[in-house]
Amino acid sequence: MAEPIRWDWIERHTDDITRLTVEHVQITAISVVLAVAIAVPLGVLVRNRRLPFAAAAGVSDVLYTIPSLALFAALVPLIGIGDTPAIIGLVAYALTMLVRNTVVGLQAVPAAVREAATGMGLTPRQTLLRVELPLAIPAIMAGVRLATVSTVGIATIAVFVGGGGLGELIWTDGIQRQLFLTPILVGTVCATVLALALDALLVLAERLATPWTRVRAAR
Amino acid sequence: MSPSGIWDAFTDPNLDGPAQLWVHLRLSLLALAVATALGIAIGILAAKTGRAAAFALVAFSNLGRTIPTFALMALVVALSSIGERPALVGLIALAVPPVLLNTITGIREVDRGVVEAARGMGFTPAAVLTRVELPMALPLLFAGIRIAAIQIVATAALAAAVGAGGLGVLILSGLANSNDQVLLAGAIPTALLALGIGGLLAVLQRLLTPRGLRLAARRGPRAAPHTPRTAA
Numbered sequence: 524m525a526e527p528i529r530w531d532w533i534e535r536h537t538d539d540i541t542r543l544t545v546e547h548v549q550i551t552a553i554s555v556v557l558a559v560a561i562a563v564p565l566g567v568l569v570r571n572r573r574l575p576f577a578a579a580a581g582v583s584d585v586l587y588t589i590p591s592l593a594l595f596a597a598l599v600p601l602i603g604i605g606d607t608p609a610i611i612g613l614v615a616y617a618l619t620m621l622v623r624n625t626v627v628g629l630q631a632v633p634a635a636v637r638e639a640a641t642g643m644g645l646t647p648r649q650t651l652l653r654v655e656l657p658l659a660i661p662a663i664m665a666g667v668r669l670a671t672v673s674t675v676g677i678a679t680i681a682v683f684v685g686g687g688g689l690g691e692l693i694w695t696d697g698i699q700r701q702l703f704l705t706p707i708l709v710g711t712v713c714a715t716v717l718a719l720a721l722d723a724l725l726v727l728a729e730r731l732a733t734p735w736t737r738v739r740a741a742r
Numbered sequence: 743m744s745p746s747g748i749w750d751a752f753t754d755p756n757l758d759g760p761a762q763l764w765v766h767l768r769l770s771l772l773a774l775a776v777a778t779a780l781g782i783a784i785g786i787l788a789a790k791t792g793r794a795a796a797f798a799l800v801a802f803s804n805l806g807r808t809i810p811t812f813a814l815m816a817l818v819v820a821l822s823s824i825g826e827r828p829a830l831v832g833l834i835a836l837a838v839p840p841v842l843l844n845t846i847t848g849i850r851e852v853d854r855g856v857v858e859a860a861r862g863m864g865f866t867p868a869a870v871l872t873r874v875e876l877p878m879a880l881p882l883l884f885a886g887i888r889i890a891a892i893q894i895v896a897t898a899a900l901a902a903a904v905g906a907g908g909l910g911v912l913i914l915s916g917l918a919n920s921n922d923q924v925l926l927a928g929a930i931p932t933a934l935l936a937l938g939i940g941g942l943l944a945v946l947q948r949l950l951t952p953r954g955l956r957l958a959a960r961r962g963p964r965a966a967p968h969t970p971r972t973a974a
Contacts, residue, residue: 590896676810711813
């Protein structure tokens with residue numbers, strides 16, 4: 524039956540816990556940033572084209588359905604163990620949320636706003652960069668938040684392909700040592716708190732990036 | 743490394759891929775059946791008994807979804823014992839929230855006018871639920887079941903890490919021994935199984951959607967926002 528929490532173990536391993544948490548944040552941040560760098564331009568490209576949108580959504584949905592352990596592991600024969608297979612897998616998982624939300628956000632821009640921009644003499648490129656994308660920020664950020672929370676969770680699997688992170692507490696220190704409860708609990712709490720904290724941080728970033736939404740709310 | 747080499751690894755009597763596939767499938771289906779029944783039952787209760795209960799459940803489920811599925815399963819197993827039943831409990835725990843949330847949302851989003859009309863026609867509360875609200879909530883409800891299923895099949899691969907068997911056994915063994923053939927003999931069937939179940943449920947979802955709702959959906963927006971999951 525369940526053993527009590529070993530606080531002495533936690534005290535002796537604070538450095539390891541900190542290191543693994545930082546590693547986890549790094550894996551998450553790199554993956555989400557790469558995924559945004561791929562998904563937003565892709566969303567812009569396919570937003571008005573039915574077939575390319577269906578193709579992009581379909582491919583990213585298929586990738587999303589593949590279990591993470593299988594995807595990470597299948598990349599190992601190609602690129603070896605370490606962070607890289609985990610990050611490639613995590614980027615693949617984040618794509619579906621980001622592409623969809625980018626397209627939804629861009630499609631939701633009212634036609635009248637677009638016409639007004641054209642009427643003011645903005646080129647299509649300027650309209651995209653100065654009008655459409657800023658207005659799509661709330662939808663895109665909703666996707667980024669989902670992607671971040673889910674990436675923090677899936678990154679706990681990275682340990683199986685030698686990618687480190689908080690999964691190490693759960694697998695290497697916990698399950699592999701006769702189900703040692705304390706590191707498993709610490710890993711779980713750290714990963715959950717990390718997901719909530721990053722989510723809160725992104726909410727804050729979104730508010731700073733879209734000052735006009737607050738003006739509208741105040742009125 | 744060749745297709746025949748991977749096949750040989752899959753059928754190797756020591757690893758016994760076909761048996762692990764069966765364990766994987768059985769674990770997944772059992773977990774999905776229990777989670778669906780629980781999720782729908784609790785969801786109906788919550789949607790019917792008032793706002794406070796539903797709100798608390800939604801908040802709780804959302805919080806639950808930020809817990810990594812692997813961590814959740816490891817925790818359940820560490821608190822009980824290694825083996826199939828704790829793994830099953832872990833899988834059920836992670837699959838209830840999507841079904842539950844979609845049941846609550848699905849029932850709540852049914853047009854109140856339609857419900858009033860059914861009542862006016864003399865439907866009993868039970869008939870309103872089974873003949874109006876649930877059919878109209880079906881697409882959303884089924885989407886929840888699909889998310890749950892995809893999550894279960896994915897996380898079932900990790901059941902091997904807690905001694906419950908399944909195709910993850912081959913993946914972990916391949917990774918531990920740097921044997922690419924064994925690794926792929928586990929990873930490829932795991933991926934195919936997930937894609938197969940995902941595809942099957944997508945088709946079922948289309949077939950189960952009442953025709954009127956399908957027509958309404960066609961007139962709606964083209965791109966739907968992504969439904970979240972914090973999967974493994």
